[in-house]
Amino acid sequence: MSSGLSVDAVDGPGGEEKPPEDPEAPQQLAGRSPTRIALGRLARDKVAVVGTVVLLILVVLAIMAPLICDWWNIYPDQKDPNAPTPSQMLDGNQLPSFGPPQYPFTWDHPLGIEPQSGRDNLALLLYGLRTSLTVALLATVFSTVVGVTLGLLAGYAKGAVDAVLSFVIDFFLSFPFILGALALAPIITSRFGGDQDTLRRAELLSLVGILVLFGWMGLARLIRGQVLSLREREFVQAAQVIGVPTWQILFKELLPNLVAPIVVAISLSIPAYVAAEAGLSFLGIGLTESPSLGKTVNSAVNYFERYPLYLWTPVVTIMIMVIALNLVGDSIRDAFDPKTRR
Amino acid sequence: MSEHTSFEEQVAQTHAANVLDPDAPAVLTVDNLRMYFPVKSGGVVRRRIGDVQAVDGVSFEVPRGGSVGLVGESGCGKSTTGRLITRLYKPTGGSMKFGEHDQDLATISDKEMKPLRREVQMIFQDPYSSLNPRHTVGTIVGTPLRVHDVVPKKQTLSRVQELLEVVGLNPEHYNRYPNEFSGGQRQRIGIARALALQPKLMVADEPVSALDVSIQAQVINLMQDLQREFDIAFLFIAHDLAIVRHFCPEVAVMYLGKIVEIGDRESIYSGAHHPYTQALLSAVPDIKQATTGERRERIRLTGDVPSPINPPSGCRFRTRCPIAQEICAKHEPPLLQIGKRHKVACHFPGRINQPPSSPITAGLLGVDAQGSPDPGASPSSDLTDQPGYADTWFDLDSKSFGRA
Numbered sequence: 248m249s250s251g252l253s254v255d256a257v258d259g260p261g262g263e264e265k266p267p268e269d270p271e272a273p274q275q276l277a278g279r280s281p282t283r284i285a286l287g288r289l290a291r292d293k294v295a296v297v298g299t300v301v302l303l304i305l306v307v308l309a310i311m312a313p314l315i316c317d318w319w320n321i322y323p324d325q326k327d328p329n330a331p332t333p334s335q336m337l338d339g340n341q342l343p344s345f346g347p348p349q350y351p352f353t354w355d356h357p358l359g360i361e362p363q364s365g366r367d368n369l370a371l372l373l374y375g376l377r378t379s380l381t382v383a384l385l386a387t388v389f390s391t392v393v394g395v396t397l398g399l400l401a402g403y404a405k406g407a408v409d410a411v412l413s414f415v416i417d418f419f420l421s422f423p424f425i426l427g428a429l430a431l432a433p434i435i436t437s438r439f440g441g442d443q444d445t446l447r448r449a450e451l452l453s454l455v456g457i458l459v460l461f462g463w464m465g466l467a468r469l470i471r472g473q474v475l476s477l478r479e480r481e482f483v484q485a486a487q488v489i490g491v492p493t494w495q496i497l498f499k500e501l502l503p504n505l506v507a508p509i510v511v512a513i514s515l516s517i518p519a520y521v522a523a524e525a526g527l528s529f530l531g532i533g534l535t536e537s538p539s540l541g542k543t544v545n546s547a548v549n550y551f552e553r554y555p556l557y558l559w560t561p562v563v564t565i566m567i568m569v570i571a572l573n574l575v576g577d578s579i580r581d582a583f584d585p586k587t588r589r
Numbered sequence: 590m591s592e593h594t595s596f597e598e599q600v601a602q603t604h605a606a607n608v609l610d611p612d613a614p615a616v617l618t619v620d621n622l623r624m625y626f627p628v629k630s631g632g633v634v635r636r637r638i639g640d641v642q643a644v645d646g647v648s649f650e651v652p653r654g655g656s657v658g659l660v661g662e663s664g665c666g667k668s669t670t671g672r673l674i675t676r677l678y679k680p681t682g683g684s685m686k687f688g689e690h691d692q693d694l695a696t697i698s699d700k701e702m703k704p705l706r707r708e709v710q711m712i713f714q715d716p717y718s719s720l721n722p723r724h725t726v727g728t729i730v731g732t733p734l735r736v737h738d739v740v741p742k743k744q745t746l747s748r749v750q751e752l753l754e755v756v757g758l759n760p761e762h763y764n765r766y767p768n769e770f771s772g773g774q775r776q777r778i779g780i781a782r783a784l785a786l787q788p789k790l791m792v793a794d795e796p797v798s799a800l801d802v803s804i805q806a807q808v809i810n811l812m813q814d815l816q817r818e819f820d821i822a823f824l825f826i827a828h829d830l831a832i833v834r835h836f837c838p839e840v841a842v843m844y845l846g847k848i849v850e851i852g853d854r855e856s857i858y859s860g861a862h863h864p865y866t867q868a869l870l871s872a873v874p875d876i877k878q879a880t881t882g883e884r885r886e887r888i889r890l891t892g893d894v895p896s897p898i899n900p901p902s903g904c905r906f907r908t909r910c911p912i913a914q915e916i917c918a919k920h921e922p923p924l925l926q927i928g929k930r931h932k933v934a935c936h937f938p939g940r941i942n943q944p945p946s947s948p949i950t951a952g953l954l955g956v957d958a959q960g961s962p963d964p965g966a967s968p969s970s971d972l973t974d975q976p977g978y979a980d981t982w983f984d985l986d987s988k989s990f991g992r993a
């Protein structure tokens with residue numbers, strides 16, 4: 248059928264019902280994808296906008312942490328030759344010699360100084376935020392990739408592959424996470440241990456690894472369920488009849504239809520990972536070398552009566568971050584809700 | 590086009606009914622096709638506890654450029670038959686010889702099937718689920734072109750627009766999403782996608798069932814135009830005999846996984862000999878019986894279709910058949926050719942309300958009228974269920990094989 252061939256459409260689309268808007272209108276030519284419709288909905292949601300702004304501020308603070316610290320002349324550790332030594336900052340009781348709790352507020356150290364180590368609390372907070380978001384982001388990316396891929400495979404494959412994958416999903420879901428983390432963290436870390444810098448990186452990656460290992464199943468199971476119903480839709484059969492290769496059916500036909508549940512799962516898993524990092528570090532099985540909000544909370548608990556500011560700043564920061572992430576996540580879920588689609 | 594005209598009158602305004610070309614060679618020959626879906630028990634160890642006999646020994650031919658209708662109530666295995674031909678399922682048994690080289694679609698590997706997918710395409714029932722809601726029309730219609738490298742990448746768009754024009758859509762709408770189109774327009778998009786590969790055989794699974802009556806006629810007309818223009822053979826699946834009548838010069842009637850009657854338009858619509866076909870016909874209000882001048886008799890189908898997991902013994906229709914007798918429970922009626930292009934599977938085939946008094950098949954099966962073994966008779970060797978039609982057939986009046 249070349250351009251010469253064309254069936255005269257005797258009864259063309261003329262007599263047919265038309266879409267509501269005039270199809271001839273030139274400015275309307277580009278269609279709006281369901282994702283763009285959802286984003287439009289999101290932009291009109293006040294809670295989502297406020298939450299996003301809060302998150303953006305936190306992210307910018309985390310990204311700019313080194314610049315801010317430089318400018319403020321504060322240091323998260325004593326590696327820097329310019330950093331003050333603990334003895335310069337602390338008195339005989341290992342409490343700060345400047346600022347709260349014993350002395351009045353000072354702009355040099357607006358959130359005070361850490362007892363025992365003499366490091367600046369603002370610097371610790373900014374770098375802790377950085378760690379926290381890095382871990383959450385990495386864990387989310389990897390667990391999403393693993394969860395989506397295995398979920399797609401399990402849902403589409405049927406039979407033995409599905410049975411094996413479903414068993415693995417159930418196995419990891421029923422495995423006690425804390426126990427696994429307790430057992431695995433030191434093993435992974437010790438394999439990479441070396442100088443302090445390598446150890447710090449190894450610790451971070453092993454934490455991400457553990458979070459991913461126990462964090463991909465929820466999404467995998469969700470995706471598998473969605474694929475089970477999607478694969479019965481006729482457009483999947485149409486692709487099969489055309490001869491579209493299986494991997495293209497998975498990633499080009501099915502995946503775009505899973506944007507909503509994936510976005511929702513991501514937006515809800517980031518706060519969970521932030522909380523998990525803080526929790527594990529608080530328990531001492533997360534990060535020991537990098538600055539971490541959870542670790543700070545752990546040390547600060549001992550000073551709760553004498554030095555409440557030391558405890559409250561990381562706690563409030565974690566709370567604001569997790570609440571904002573959850574609110575935005577909920578709004579995203581509402582915006583992408585499949586029931587209101589189409 | 591007024592709201593109140595019937596589908597038949599609407600299509601007839603612009604398009605004459607398709608006619609049969611008796612000499613056309615078969616593009617598809619389906620022989621004894623079977624599809625059993627395993628039924629598994631619940632629990633951890635899922636044992637196979639039975640089979641859904643969705644398609645059980647179906648034979649027919651689709652002539653080149655022609656169209657064969659497949660009708661029957663829902664659940665009788667029409668879609669499964671269509672999906673077997675497009676190899677969405679691999680059949681349990683039987684053969685499906687396709688094309689000039691008689692390649693057997695039933696047994697070739699998925700890899701060998703890939704080039705053949707260009708030749709066998711499908712139009713789907715539900716215009717809402719058959720188009721990926723996340724793809725633009727351009728992507729949807731362009732996918733077959735891309736997968737099979739039909740045209741160079743740069744020309745995909747212009748070809749897509751050409752195809753949209755052919756099916757009567759605005760070619761400028763290629764970057765719209767399916768949700769911006771009406772049901773009838775979506776069905777046209779699905780037709781454009783199937784047409785992109787220029788198939789020789791199109792399986793249309795209830796292509797207009799989901800559409801308004803006024804739009805049904807337009808889509809049928811479009812398919813008829815395309816069929817003539819591009820010489821495409823159609824296996825046209827429908828549950829409604831009225832739509833099939835216009836489009837298909839040949840019709841096969843299915844019941845519970847088997848073909849119970851198959852024949853040309855005349856034989857089915859004016860000379861149905863199977864009680865099930867007669868019941869289906871009498872449920873269609875606007876089929877004109879002018880050709881025979883017969884008074885319309887109404888047969889009502891009562892009861893549910895039995896489960897294809899445990900189909901009734903003998904004739905599968907016997908639980909709902911108004912004229913069933915003892916032999917029907919004991920022996921399955923063979924699909925017997927009773928006219929030049931007419932086969933029926935019934936022990937008592939006859940005009941409506943005029944069934945023969947004794948089973949015409951008893952002698953052929955070597956049994957007596959009640960279906961008990963008859964020591965005096967031997968089963969006839971003339972009972973072969975081949976796809977297509979033989980030159981000799983069983984004459985109902987003389988009760989013997991011969992030429993009319």
Ligand SMILES: Nc1ncnc2c1ncn2[C@@H]1O[C@H](COP(=O)(O)OP(=O)(O)O)[C@@H](O)[C@H]1O
Pocket residue numbers: 626641642643661662663664665666667668669670897
């Ligand atoms: N994939 C499947 N697995 C199990 N049973 C099926 C499957 N597809 C169809 N069936 C069964 O096969 C029978 C025929 O179905 P189908 O071919 O869809 O009928 P129709 O298209 O005539 O309505 C039905 O009983 C249906 O439940």
Ligand code: SF4
Pocket residue numbers: 863864865904905906907908910911912913914917922934935936937938
């Ligand atoms: S074989 Fe018997 S039960 Fe079956 S359709 Fe004929 S008369 Fe009815």
Ligand SMILES: [Mg+2]
Pocket residue numbers: 664667668669795
């Ligand atoms: Mg069907």
